[in-house]
Amino acid sequence: MPSLSDQPLIHHLQQFEFKTLPEVPDSHAWPVVNDHPHGDDAVPVIDLACPDAARLIGQACEEWGAFQITGHGVPVDLLDRLEAQTRRLFSLPTGQKLKAARSPGGVTGYGVANISAFFSKLFWSEGFTIVGSPHDEARKLWPDDSAEFCGAIEEYTSWMKPLGCRLMLLMVASLGVSAGDIDWPVPSKETTHEAALPVIQLNSYPACPDPDRAMGLAEHTDSSLFTILYQGNVRGLQLLHGNHPTGRARWVTVPPVAGALVVNVGDLSHILSNGRFQSVTHRAIVNRTQTRISVAYFYGPPAHFKISPIEKLMGPQQGPAYRAVTWPEYLTLKRRLYNQALASIRLPTEGEESRTNTSEMITAAYTRRHEEAKV
Numbered sequence: 481m482p483s484l485s486d487q488p489l490i491h492h493l494q495q496f497e498f499k500t501l502p503e504v505p506d507s508h509a510w511p512v513v514n515d516h517p518h519g520d521d522a523v524p525v526i527d528l529a530c531p532d533a534a535r536l537i538g539q540a541c542e543e544w545g546a547f548q549i550t551g552h553g554v555p556v557d558l559l560d561r562l563e564a565q566t567r568r569l570f571s572l573p574t575g576q577k578l579k580a581a582r583s584p585g586g587v588t589g590y591g592v593a594n595i596s597a598f599f600s601k602l603f604w605s606e607g608f609t610i611v612g613s614p615h616d617e618a619r620k621l622w623p624d625d626s627a628e629f630c631g632a633i634e635e636y637t638s639w640m641k642p643l644g645c646r647l648m649l650l651m652v653a654s655l656g657v658s659a660g661d662i663d664w665p666v667p668s669k670e671t672t673h674e675a676a677l678p679v680i681q682l683n684s685y686p687a688c689p690d691p692d693r694a695m696g697l698a699e700h701t702d703s704s705l706f707t708i709l710y711q712g713n714v715r716g717l718q719l720l721h722g723n724h725p726t727g728r729a730r731w732v733t734v735p736p737v738a739g740a741l742v743v744n745v746g747d748l749s750h751i752l753s754n755g756r757f758q759s760v761t762h763r764a765i766v767n768r769t770q771t772r773i774s775v776a777y778f779y780g781p782p783a784h785f786k787i788s789p790i791e792k793l794m795g796p797q798q799g800p801a802y803r804a805v806t807w808p809e810y811l812t813l814k815r816r817l818y819n820q821a822l823a824s825i826r827l828p829t830e831g832e833e834s835r836t837n838t839s840e841m842i843t844a845a846y847t848r849r850h851e852e853a854k855v
């Protein structure tokens with residue numbers, strides 16, 4: 481796996497003139513993108529108004545690490561405005577977008593996804609990251625005309641915060657744990673608005689002359705507790721689903737459902753649930769005719785809060801599978817290690833621990849005998 485330091489700065493500064501490209505340049509040409517068998521099994525669609533929602537969500541988190549939600553209450557006209565403003569942003573001239581370019585090592589603004597640094601080929605996409613208030617970044621793009629964009633983002637955020645809390649409570653309930661049983665400040669009425677700073681990622685995947693050789697966003701898991709994704713009505717999101725009779729993981733497309741939002745379980749929920757919930761591996765592919773946009777809202781804990789496996793989920797046979805981490809600590813690991821971040825905080829199981837000790841003892845005994853033989 482290439483490391484960040486191997487990568488040229490071009491990843492941060494590249495120009496995105498996708499529309500003018502008659503073919504996929506070598507810099508963006510991946511070997512074969514659609515190389516996996518595609519499943520026809522479908523990610524669950526769950527109506528939040530359904531009395532059985534917690535159980536269905538728990539099942540989806542375990543089997544898929546993802547689900548779509550309806551009955552979430554977010555007004556359709558707000559989703560339309562959010563989409564229109566996102567398209568307006570990415571339609572700006574490149575020079576204008578680069579005024580808000582993310583600095584190397586920075587988090588907010590216009591640029592490519594962090595994980596791009598781990599690949600030798602570039603993604604067929606552009607992104608814009610907002611942490612907290614959108615005003616500072618938006619002013620760089622539209623010095624006198626950022627009100628409509630900021631209005632849409634802020635209104636959307638005001639729906640995402642309580643929706644995120646509601647989903648978190650349903651996920652925790654599905655584990656048979658009550659909110660009071662865990663350290664995590666499952667937001668009560670008082671704490672709801674003291675949660676983490678909202679992080680929103682706007683993505684644009686321009687139409688592509690050779691979609692089978694271009695990658696919108698390469699496979700990854702999100703670091704968050706979960707991500708609420710608006711994907712409009714253009715297909716492109718794919719999940720890696722392992723529960724197939726053939727035993728082989730398959731890429732499954734998440735079909736756009738009008739008014740629905742996708743929920744992707746992130747690494748922090750995998751840690752919190754001591755491995756019961758999967759953090760779903762997903763990617764975005766591109767198509768020949770339509771520019772696709774998506775808006776990801778990353779739901780995470782407040783920065784200082786340590787996420788660790790819920791104690792009630794552990795028994796005499798099952799200790800914690802991961803050490804405690806804060807979200808910022810984990811984001812740093814993800815930036816450095818990409819898909820090895822989870823493994824880097826995994827704790828050895830009892831068996832593994834005793835095997836390590838045994839192998840250390842054998843090595844020590846061998847070395848001792850070897851040294852004795854030399855004397």
Ligand SMILES: C=C1C[C@]23C[C@@]1(O)CC[C@H]2[C@@]12CCC[C@@](C)(C(=O)O1)[C@H]2[C@@H]3C(=O)O
Pocket residue numbers: 587593594595596609679681700701702703704778811814
């Ligand atoms: C909070 C965040 C999650 C994210 C890194 C970020 O600081 C903002 C961008 C996010 C994103 C979007 C595309 C995929 C991803 C892995 C990446 O490279 O940037 C995620 C990051 C993440 O979940 O770790």
Ligand SMILES: O=C(O)CCC(=O)C(=O)O
Pocket residue numbers: 681683697702709711716717718762763764773774776
């Ligand atoms: O565009 C999509 O469907 C996926 C976006 C995504 O995975 C992300 O922003 O983390």
Ligand SMILES: [Fe+2]
Pocket residue numbers: 700701702707762776
């Ligand atoms: Fe993602």
